[in-house]
């Protein structure tokens with residue numbers, strides 16, 4: 155993948171859009187992360203080419219944007235984020251879904267990558283607000299949004315069906331103005 159496809163770059167991580175060719179890197183990364191995702195992510199990780207191809211169709215819709223975080227040196231994918239359910243008009247809001255992988259987590263790549271995504275979201279994508287819904291015991295995810303300046307706005311009981319039950323979530327969010335101040 156050419157570095158000219160990068161939309162933004164930090165010291166270690168670059169951001170580009172998710173594409174079909176990513177199945178070569180992502181399917182093994184998803185397989186190694188099945189246990190890591192079980193309690194926190196809805197649905198089973200995508201581990202087949204057909205499921206990945208079907209999943210990509212959601213990004214043909216204007217309300218969903220999919221990105222991967224790559225190491226600048228090698229281009230290796232180390233994380234991913236979606237901006238889902240984008241509402242335009244007087245909201246200009248999107249909901250984040252993100253994950254690292256068993257072999258890439260705990261190194262600061264997600265903090266750097268999501269910081270770049272915030273720049274894109276509040277810049278060329280024209281959004282005003284990003285939300286993240288996080289289970290109260292998902293400490294790595296809570297740490298991530300706190301580091302990036304998100305604010306806890308509320309608590310949503312039985313918010314999403316994950317791993318066999320409806321799970322409570324905390325709602326965290328950041329606006330363009332808050333991001334400017336951090």
Ligand SMILES: CC(C)(COP(=O)(O)OP(=O)(O)OC[C@H]1O[C@@H](n2cnc3c(N)ncnc32)[C@H](O)[C@@H]1OP(=O)(O)O)[C@@H](O)C(=O)NCCC(=O)NCCS
Pocket residue numbers: 190191194195252253254255258259260261262263264265266287288289292294295297298
């Ligand atoms: C949530 C999730 C994306 C967080 O990823 P992460 O790897 O912890 O985030 P980062 O890549 O920014 O790494 C940050 C951690 O690396 C540590 N770190 C190690 N070396 C570092 C370095 N060189 N630079 C910065 N941080 C470094 C930081 O101290 C931090 O750890 P801490 O939170 O214990 O303080 C990840 O845990 C995950 O994918 N979980 C499963 C899916 C999930 O829960 N998704 C979100 C649903 S709401």
